[in-house]
Amino acid sequence: MENSGTLFDLIQRVEDLDAGDRTSPLVLYAEGGVDAERESRAVVCVRGDGDGLACPLDPSLSEVLSVEQAREAIEVWSSWRGGSVPSPYERFAAVIFYARYSVFLPAEPDRDGM
Secondary structure, three states, X not given: OOOEEEHHHHHHOXXXXXXXXXXXEEEEEXXXXXXXXXXXXXXXXXXXXXXXXXXXXXXXXXXXXXXXXXXXXXXXXXXXXXXXXXXXXXXHHHHHHHXXXXXXOOOOOOOXXX
C-alpha cells in the first residue's frame, strides 16, 4: 500500500494502514501539519524514538496525528451520528478537527452555531 499522497487520500485509506505498535506508531505527516488542506502532500510513517523519525521525511512535512487517533476520530464521528457512514469530506473534517483541537467533532452545533 502506498503510504504517500494527499492528506485527503490517506485519510480515506486510514483503516487499511497498519497502526504500528505503541512504541512505534504510524503517524500522518502533511504540509502544514494540523492546518493542512485536503490537497496537501502527506505521508504515513513510523514515529521514531523521542523526536527522531524512523522514516525519510521531507522537512516541509509536520505531524498531523497518529493513524490510531485518525481511526478513532472517524469511529466517534459515526457513533455520535447513530452509526452513519461518513462521506469522504466528513472523514477528513472529523480527523482534522480532532488533530487541531484534541476533541471530537460535535454532532450538532452548539448554541452559538459553532
